[in-house]
Amino acid sequence: MEITTQQKRFWSPLVRELEPYVPGEQPKIQNLLKLNTNENPYPPSPKVVEAVQAVIANQADVLKLYPDPDASLLKQAIAKQQGVAVENVFVGNGSDEVLAHIFKAFFVQDKPLLYPDISYSFYPVYSQFFGLNTIEIPLTDSFEIAVEDYRQANGGLNGGIIITNPNAPTGRAIDIDQIKQLLNDHPDSVVVIDEAYVDFGAESAVSLVAEFENLVVCQTTSKSRSLAGLRVGYAIAQPHLITALESVKNSFNSYPIDRFALACAVASFEDQPYFEAQCEKVIASREQLIAEMQTLDFKVLPSKANFIFATHGAVSAAPISQKLREQGVIVRHFNRPRIDNYLRITVGTDEQNQRLIDSLKTIL
Amino acid sequence: MEITTQQKRFWSPLVRELEPYVPGEQPKIQNLLKLNTNENPYPPSPKVVEAVQAVIANQADVLKLYPDPDASLLKQAIAKQQGVAVENVFVGNGSDEVLAHIFKAFFVQDKPLLYPDISYSFYPVYSQFFGLNTIEIPLTDSFEIAVEDYRQANGGLNGGIIITNPNAPTGRAIDIDQIKQLLNDHPDSVVVIDEAYVDFGAESAVSLVAEFENLVVCQTTSKSRSLAGLRVGYAIAQPHLITALESVKNSFNSYPIDRFALACAVASFEDQPYFEAQCEKVIASREQLIAEMQTLDFKVLPSKANFIFATHGAVSAAPISQKLREQGVIVRHFNRPRIDNYLRITVGTDEQNQRLIDSLKTIL
Numbered sequence: 001m002e003i004t005t006q007q008k009r010f011w012s013p014l015v016r017e018l019e020p021y022v023p024g025e026q027p028k029i030q031n032l033l034k035l036n037t038n039e040n041p042y043p044p045s046p047k048v049v050e051a052v053q054a055v056i057a058n059q060a061d062v063l064k065l066y067p068d069p070d071a072s073l074l075k076q077a078i079a080k081q082q083g084v085a086v087e088n089v090f091v092g093n094g095s096d097e098v099l100a101h102i103f104k105a106f107f108v109q110d111k112p113l114l115y116p117d118i119s120y121s122f123y124p125v126y127s128q129f130f131g132l133n134t135i136e137i138p139l140t141d142s143f144e145i146a147v148e149d150y151r152q153a154n155g156g157l158n159g160g161i162i163i164t165n166p167n168a169p170t171g172r173a174i175d176i177d178q179i180k181q182l183l184n185d186h187p188d189s190v191v192v193i194d195e196a197y198v199d200f201g202a203e204s205a206v207s208l209v210a211e212f213e214n215l216v217v218c219q220t221t222s223k224s225r226s227l228a229g230l231r232v233g234y235a236i237a238q239p240h241l242i243t244a245l246e247s248v249k250n251s252f253n254s255y256p257i258d259r260f261a262l263a264c265a266v267a268s269f270e271d272q273p274y275f276e277a278q279c280e281k282v283i284a285s286r287e288q289l290i291a292e293m294q295t296l297d298f299k300v301l302p303s304k305a306n307f308i309f310a311t312h313g314a315v316s317a318a319p320i321s322q323k324l325r326e327q328g329v330i331v332r333h334f335n336r337p338r339i340d341n342y343l344r345i346t347v348g349t350d351e352q353n354q355r356l357i358d359s360l361k362t363i364l
Numbered sequence: 365m366e367i368t369t370q371q372k373r374f375w376s377p378l379v380r381e382l383e384p385y386v387p388g389e390q391p392k393i394q395n396l397l398k399l400n401t402n403e404n405p406y407p408p409s410p411k412v413v414e415a416v417q418a419v420i421a422n423q424a425d426v427l428k429l430y431p432d433p434d435a436s437l438l439k440q441a442i443a444k445q446q447g448v449a450v451e452n453v454f455v456g457n458g459s460d461e462v463l464a465h466i467f468k469a470f471f472v473q474d475k476p477l478l479y480p481d482i483s484y485s486f487y488p489v490y491s492q493f494f495g496l497n498t499i500e501i502p503l504t505d506s507f508e509i510a511v512e513d514y515r516q517a518n519g520g521l522n523g524g525i526i527i528t529n530p531n532a533p534t535g536r537a538i539d540i541d542q543i544k545q546l547l548n549d550h551p552d553s554v555v556v557i558d559e560a561y562v563d564f565g566a567e568s569a570v571s572l573v574a575e576f577e578n579l580v581v582c583q584t585t586s587k588s589r590s591l592a593g594l595r596v597g598y599a600i601a602q603p604h605l606i607t608a609l610e611s612v613k614n615s616f617n618s619y620p621i622d623r624f625a626l627a628c629a630v631a632s633f634e635d636q637p638y639f640e641a642q643c644e645k646v647i648a649s650r651e652q653l654i655a656e657m658q659t660l661d662f663k664v665l666p667s668k669a670n671f672i673f674a675t676h677g678a679v680s681a682a683p684i685s686q687k688l689r690e691q692g693v694i695v696r697h698f699n700r701p702r703i704d705n706y707l708r709i710t711v712g713t714d715e716q717n718q719r720l721i722d723s724l725k726t727i728l
Contacts, residue, residue, distance in 0.1 A: 001451075001603055001604075001607055003604045003607055004604070007577065007604035008604070009552060010470060010552075010553075010554050010577075010578060010604070010605060010608070011469060011470065011608045012468065012469055012470055012471065012472035012473055012608075013472075013473060014472060015468065015469050015472070015608050015611055015612060018611045018612070018615050019615075020610075020611050020613075020614030020615045021614055021615065021618055022614075023430070023433050023618040023619070026429075026430060026432060026433065034429075037430055039428050039429050039430065040428045041428070042428065043422070043423040043424055043425040043427070043428055044423075044424055044427050044428065046423055048420075048424050048427065049420045049423060049424050052416060052419075052420045052424065052624075053420075055416075055593075056412075056413050056416045056417075058407070059407040059408075059410055059413060060407060060408055060412050060413050060416065060628075061407040062593060063407070063408050063412065063590065063591055063592070063593040063594055063628070064403050064404045064405070064406065064407055064408065064590040064591070064592060064593065065390075065398075065403050065592055065593055066387070066390060066401055066403065066586070066592045066593060067592075067593050067595070068390060069387050069390065087365075093457050093617060093620055094617060094619055094620075096616075096617045096618060096619070097616070097617045097620070100616050100617060104376065104379065105375060105376055105379050106374060106375065106376055107376065108376035108377075108378060108379070109376055109377060125615050126615070126616075128615070129612075129615040129616065188373060188374075189374075190374050213371065213374075214374060222430070226427065226428040227427055227428070228427070228428060228429055228430040228431075228619075229419075229426060229427040229428065229429055229430060229431050229622060229623035230427055230622050230623070230624075231431070231619060231620070231621075231622040239365055240365075240367045240368070240371035240372070240374070241374060243365055243367055244374070244375045244376075244379050246384075247379055247382045247384050248379060248382070248493075249384075250384030250385055250386075251382050251383075251384045251385065251489050251490070251492070251493040252460075252461070252464050252490075252493065253457060253458060253460045253461045253464060254385055254387040254460060255387070255458060255460070255592075255595055256457055256458075256461070256595070257595075258593060258594050258595040258622065258624065258625055259593035259594070260416075260594075260622065260624035260625070261622055261624070264424075264427070
C-alpha cells in the first residue's frame with residue numbers, strides 16, 4: 001500500500017525506517033510439501049489433546065478468566081525438565097517475543113551488539129527496532145562460528161553477544177567448550193545462546209547457567225515439541241537476569257500466554273519419552289536425507305538441527321528452489337551474500353524426504 | 365529478590381528504572397467471588413468449544429505448524445462484525461500488546477502524550493517503557509473527561525492522545541460528539557480511543573474511522589466476549605495507521621496469535637446473537653447492582669462498563685475492601701490520589717452480586 005508523506009507524519013520517526021522480519025511463507029496450496037519453516041513433521045504429544053479437553057470442559061467456562069500472568073505451572077514444568085529452579089525460567093509468547101524482551105532488557109546501550117553475519121535474520125530487525133549499534137562477525141569460510149573473533153571486535157568492547165546454536169540457516173553447532181570460552185572472554189556482557197534447534201543433536205548451554213552470571217539460554221516449543229502453532233518460548237538464566245526480563249515483560253503485556261498455550265506446553269514438558277522419541281526420529285531421517293542429497297551431488301553442511309543447508313555442485317540454488325515449488329515442494333532460499341547458492345531444507349518424515357529426493361531427481 | 369548493583373550492570377540502563385504494571389491479582393482461594401479484574405461472569409459462545417475441537421482433531425496435528433502470521437481469517441471476522449474493511453483491522457496478543465504497539469508506532473516522539481490523570485494504569489507504564497514525555501490531564505471533579513482541556517495542554521502541542529471510553533476505573537463514558545471534537549481539535553495527532561468496555565452500553569468510535577485519518581480505536585475480546593483466557597485484542601483505523609502497526613508487529617513477533625486464539629476468536633465474532641445476549645444480561649445486572657448499592661449509602665458513578673466505581677457515605681474504601689476479602693469477595697482498591705476512597709467492582713451474575721450485597725450488609 002502507498003503511504004503518503006503527509007500520512008506518515010502520524011508515525012513515530014523510527015517506525016518510518018523499519019524493515020520488518022519476513023517469516024517463511026505459509027502457502028495455501030493443496031498437496032504441498034512444506035519444508036521451508038523448520039516445523040516438526042510429527043504431531044505433539046497425545047497428552048496435549050487431553051490438556052486441551054480440560055480447558056474446554058464446561059463450555060470452556062475457564063476462558064472467561066485471565067490466565068496466570070506468571071505462568072507458574074509452566075515455569076515449574078520447564079524447570080523440572082531442564083533441571084533448574086523456577087527462578088531460572090522466563091516464558092514468552094514464542095521465542096521471538098522472548099528474544100525481543102532479551103534485546104530490550106540487556107542490549108539497549110551504547111556499546112555494539114555482536115552476532116554472526118549469517119544467523120537468524122530477526123537479529124538485525126530487533127537491532128533496528130531497538131536502535132542498537134551492531135557489528136556482524138563473519139562466519140569462517142566453512143560457515144563456522146569462531147568464538148575468538150568476538151574478542152577482537154571493537155577493541156574488545158561490546159554491549160552483548162547473541163548466537164544461534166546450532167546456527168540457522170547453516171545447521172552447524174559449536175561445542176560447549178567454545179561457549180564457555182565466549183562466556184569467559186566477555187564477563188561484563190550478556191551472552192545469549194539461542195537454542196531453537198538444540199534438541200536435534202547439539203549440546204545445550206543450560207548446564208552452564210549455574211556457573212555463568214552473564215549467560216541467557218533461549219529455547220522454544222515450536223520445533224522439537226511440535227508446538228509451532230502454540231507460541232511458547234522460554235529463557236533460562238540466573239535470577240538477576242530473569243528479573244530484568246520480567247520487568248520488561250510486565251511493562252509490555254501482563255498476560256502474554258493464553259490458557260491453551262499454558263496447558264499444552266505443560267503437557268508437552270511432562271511427556272519426556274514422546275519428546276525424545278520424536279527427536280530421535282528426526283535425527284535419523286536427517287542423516288538419511290543428507291546421504292541421499294550427497295549422492296545427488298549436493299554438498300551438505302554437517303547439521304545438528306531439523307534442517308539441512310545444501311548447495312549443488314552444478315546447478316544454482318535459486319532455479320532448484322523455483323522448480324521444486326512448481327512441484328509443490330517449498331524450501332527456503334535466502335537471496336543474501338555468501339548463502340545465495342544454498343537451500344535450507346526442513347527435515348520431514350522419511351516419506352516426505354523421499355518425495356523431495358524424487359523431485360530433485362527430475363530437476364537435476 | 366535483591367539484585368546487586370554489580371548484577372544490574374547487565375541490564376539496559378532504562379530497564380533499571382522501570383516500574384512495571386501490576387495486574388489485578390488472580391488468587392487461588394476456594395469459593396472465591398472474584399470481582400477485581402472485570403472478567404465476564406458468563407462463559408464464551410458454545411461455538412468456541414466447537415472451534416477448539418477442530419484444532420485438536422487428529423492428535424492436534426495442526427499444532428506442529430505455525431499459525432497464519434497475518435491472522436487473515438480473524439481479521440475478516442472482526443471486519444465483518446465491525447462493518448469495516450480487512451485493511452482497517454490490526455490484531456494482537458491481547459489489547460495490552462495492541463496498546464504497546466500503538467505506543468511504539470505513534471507516540472515515540474518529542475512532543476508529549478496526553479491522557480487522563482485517572483485512567484488505565486498501564487498508560488504511564490508504557491510511557492516510561494518507551495521513554496515518552498507525558499502530560500496527565502485531570503478529570504473534572506465529577507470524574508469526567510473534558511475534551512476541551514486537551515486543547516489547552518502544552519500550548520496545544522502534543523504527540524498523541526489516548527483515552528479509555530468508557531473510562532477505567534470510573535466507568536464513565538463520553539459521547540461520540542466529544543470524541544469528534546477531540547479528533548477535530550488535534551488533526552496532526554493520533555487519537556486513540558481504548559474501548560475495552562464499550563460493549564456494555566457506550567457508543568463506539570469505530571463509526572468515525574472512515575472520516576478521521578488520525579483515529580485509532582482499540583477493543584478486546586477479554587471482557588464482552590468472555591475470552592480473557594485467550595488474549596486477543598484488536599485496533600480499527602485507516603490503512604496508513606494499520607500499516608505502521610503491522611510494521612512494528614513484524615519487527616517484534618511474527619506470529620503473536622496462536623491457533624487456538626485464532627479459532628476461538630473467529631468463532632466468537634461469528635456468534636453475534638450470543639454476544640449481544642450476554643452483554644444485555646451484564647447491563648441489566650449492573651443497573652440492579654447500582655440500585656442496591658445506593659440503598660446501602662454508596663455513591664456510584666454512572667457506569668457504561670461491566671464494573672462500577674463506588675464510594676461509601678460513611679465508611680472508607682480500604683477497610684471495606686479488606687473486610688470483603690475476609691469473606692472471600694475480592695474487589696479492586698487503588699491506593700492512588702483522588703480515588704483512594706473508591707472501590708472498583710466487577711459486575712457479576714445476579715447471584716454473585718447478591719452475595720456481594722449480603723457481604724456488604726454484614727460489614728457496614
